[in-house]
Amino acid sequence: MDRNTIVLGAMSGSCAVHPRIARQRTELVLSQPFFGALALRLTVREDPTAKTFWVDGETMGYNPDFLDSLSDLEVRGIVAHEVLHVANGHCWRQGARDPDRWNDACDYAINPIVLSAGMVLPKGVLIDPRYTGKSAEEIYGLLTQEAKQKQQQQPQPPQSQPKSQPQPDPQGQQQPSPPNQPSQSNGKQGGPQAPQPGQQTRPDQQPSNPGSFGEVRPYKGQDQPVKEAEWKVAVTQAAKAAAMRGKLPGDLQAMASEAVRPLVYWRAVLHRFAQQSSPSDYSFAMPNRRYLHLGFYLPALHTPAIGDAVFVRDSSGSVFDETQAQFDAEILLVFHSLKPARLIVMDCDTRVTQVQVFERGDSPEIKPVRGGGGTAFVEPFNRVVQDGMNPAFLVYLTDMDGRFPAVAPHYPVLWASTTPLARARKAPFGETVEVIC
Known part of the structure; x- marks a missing residue:
C-alpha cells in the first residue's frame, strides 16, 4: 500500500x-x-x-x-x-x-x-x-x-479589621485615609484589584x-x-x-x-475475603425448625460468630488521605455486615502508633491515621500476639514498600496494595489486591 x-x-x-x-x-x-x-x-x-x-x-x-x-x-x-x-x-x-x-x-x-x-x-x-x-x-x-x-503551609490571612473611619482634626477637617486603604469615595486604589467575593472573573483573567x-x-x-x-x-x-x-x-x-489488564475491584475482593473468614455450614446443633412439626430433624445453616476483624493502616505517609478515607468506609461496612467479635484498627509506620478497639454492637467512629515515619510490617503481627487478639483475618493497607515478617501467621492475611501489582513488592504470604481509588 x-x-x-x-x-x-x-x-x-x-x-x-x-x-x-x-x-x-x-x-x-x-x-x-x-x-x-x-x-x-x-x-x-x-x-x-x-x-x-x-x-x-x-x-x-x-x-x-x-x-x-x-x-x-x-x-x-x-x-x-x-x-x-x-x-x-x-x-x-x-x-x-x-x-x-x-x-x-x-x-x-x-x-x-x-x-x-x-x-x-x-x-x-x-x-x-x-x-x-x-x-x-x-x-x-x-x-x-x-x-x-501546600494549602496547609499557606499562611492564614489576618483577621479582618473594622474599617477605620476618617477622624476629624482639631480644626474640624477630615484626615485623609491611611496609605494603602481604599478611598471612601470610589472604593478604588491604584494597581490591579483582586476579585471580590461573588465577583465574576473575566475569561482573560482565568488561570491557565x-x-x-x-x-x-x-x-x-x-x-x-x-x-x-x-x-x-x-x-x-x-x-x-x-x-x-x-x-x-x-x-x-x-x-x-x-x-488491557483486567480491572479487579478491590472492594469486592475485600468483602469476599472477609466473608470467607466467616464460614457457614449446616449443623444439627441448631435443627431446622421448619421441619420439626413433620417429625424431621434436619440440620440448619449455622454461621458461628467470627473472631476479631483486624485492619492495619500504613501511617508512614505513603498512603494518601483520600485512599485512607475510602478504606475506612470499607472497614465500617465489613464490621456492620459480618459483626465480628471485635473490630481492631491499628496504625503503623515502623511501630504501632495507634490502636482502636470496637466491640460488637458499637457504632465506631474511626479516628484519623496517626504516624509519619518509615515503613515496616512486623510490629502489628507482634502486637496481635502480645495483646492476645483472636483474628479471623487481618487486612493491611500499604504501598508494600517495607520489611515483612519472617514467619507467616496462622490466620488469613490480605495485603491491600496502593502500588500497582506489576511494580509492588511481593508479600511472602497472604493474598494481595491492588487498591485503586
Missing part, C-alpha cells in the same frame, strides 16, 4: 478532517503503526469552543486557531498524545475526580511515552521524573496530596495551565462497557501489528499490556 492510498483512506468517511491532521495520521500509520491504527478509530471534529484539543473515547476535537499555531511535528505528537489517553482508558476511569487534576495526572502519565517514541510535543509539556512509570491514579493521588500540603494542550473528557455514551472492551481489543491488535513490523518500543509494549 503506497502513501497516496493511505492518505485517501485516512481522509475517507470524514470530509471534515483537517488536511494537516489527516496528513499526520498518515505519517503515524507509516512510522508509528501503533498510534496510527488507533488514531483512525477516532472521529475528528473541529470545535472552536475548545481551548486546544480534547478526546472522549470516540471523538477528537480541536480548536482550528490552536492547530494553526502548531508545527506539523507538534500536530503529530498531539494526535499520538490524544490516542494514548483513550488507549490507557483515561476516558473511562475519571469517576468523581476533579477534571483538571485528572487531566494533569493523565498528561504526566503518557507524555514521557510519546516523547520516548521520538515525537515532538509543544513547549511547556507536563513532564516530571517523579511520575514516570506511574499510573494516572497514582499521580492523581500525589497531586492531591501535594495540593493539600500552559503545559496542558488537551482535555480528557469522560465518555458519555450508554454503551461505555462495550466501547471500553472494543478499545482494549484494538490496543492489543495494534500492539501485535506494530510488534510484527518491529516498531513497538519496550515502554509502549508495557503500556499496552497494562492498558
Whole structure:
C-alpha cells in the first residue's frame, strides 16, 4: 500500500478532517503503526469552543486557531498524545475526580511515552521524573496530596479589621485615609484589584495551565462497557501489528499490556475475603425448625460468630488521605455486615502508633491515621500476639514498600496494595489486591 492510498483512506468517511491532521495520521500509520491504527478509530471534529484539543473515547476535537499555531511535528505528537489517553482508558476511569487534576495526572502519565517514541510535543509539556512509570491514579493521588500540603503551609490571612473611619482634626477637617486603604469615595486604589467575593472573573483573567494542550473528557455514551472492551481489543491488535513490523518500543509494549489488564475491584475482593473468614455450614446443633412439626430433624445453616476483624493502616505517609478515607468506609461496612467479635484498627509506620478497639454492637467512629515515619510490617503481627487478639483475618493497607515478617501467621492475611501489582513488592504470604481509588 503506497502513501497516496493511505492518505485517501485516512481522509475517507470524514470530509471534515483537517488536511494537516489527516496528513499526520498518515505519517503515524507509516512510522508509528501503533498510534496510527488507533488514531483512525477516532472521529475528528473541529470545535472552536475548545481551548486546544480534547478526546472522549470516540471523538477528537480541536480548536482550528490552536492547530494553526502548531508545527506539523507538534500536530503529530498531539494526535499520538490524544490516542494514548483513550488507549490507557483515561476516558473511562475519571469517576468523581476533579477534571483538571485528572487531566494533569493523565498528561504526566503518557507524555514521557510519546516523547520516548521520538515525537515532538509543544513547549511547556507536563513532564516530571517523579511520575514516570506511574499510573494516572497514582499521580492523581500525589497531586492531591501535594495540593493539600501546600494549602496547609499557606499562611492564614489576618483577621479582618473594622474599617477605620476618617477622624476629624482639631480644626474640624477630615484626615485623609491611611496609605494603602481604599478611598471612601470610589472604593478604588491604584494597581490591579483582586476579585471580590461573588465577583465574576473575566475569561482573560482565568488561570491557565500552559503545559496542558488537551482535555480528557469522560465518555458519555450508554454503551461505555462495550466501547471500553472494543478499545482494549484494538490496543492489543495494534500492539501485535506494530510488534510484527518491529516498531513497538519496550515502554509502549508495557503500556499496552497494562492498558488491557483486567480491572479487579478491590472492594469486592475485600468483602469476599472477609466473608470467607466467616464460614457457614449446616449443623444439627441448631435443627431446622421448619421441619420439626413433620417429625424431621434436619440440620440448619449455622454461621458461628467470627473472631476479631483486624485492619492495619500504613501511617508512614505513603498512603494518601483520600485512599485512607475510602478504606475506612470499607472497614465500617465489613464490621456492620459480618459483626465480628471485635473490630481492631491499628496504625503503623515502623511501630504501632495507634490502636482502636470496637466491640460488637458499637457504632465506631474511626479516628484519623496517626504516624509519619518509615515503613515496616512486623510490629502489628507482634502486637496481635502480645495483646492476645483472636483474628479471623487481618487486612493491611500499604504501598508494600517495607520489611515483612519472617514467619507467616496462622490466620488469613490480605495485603491491600496502593502500588500497582506489576511494580509492588511481593508479600511472602497472604493474598494481595491492588487498591485503586
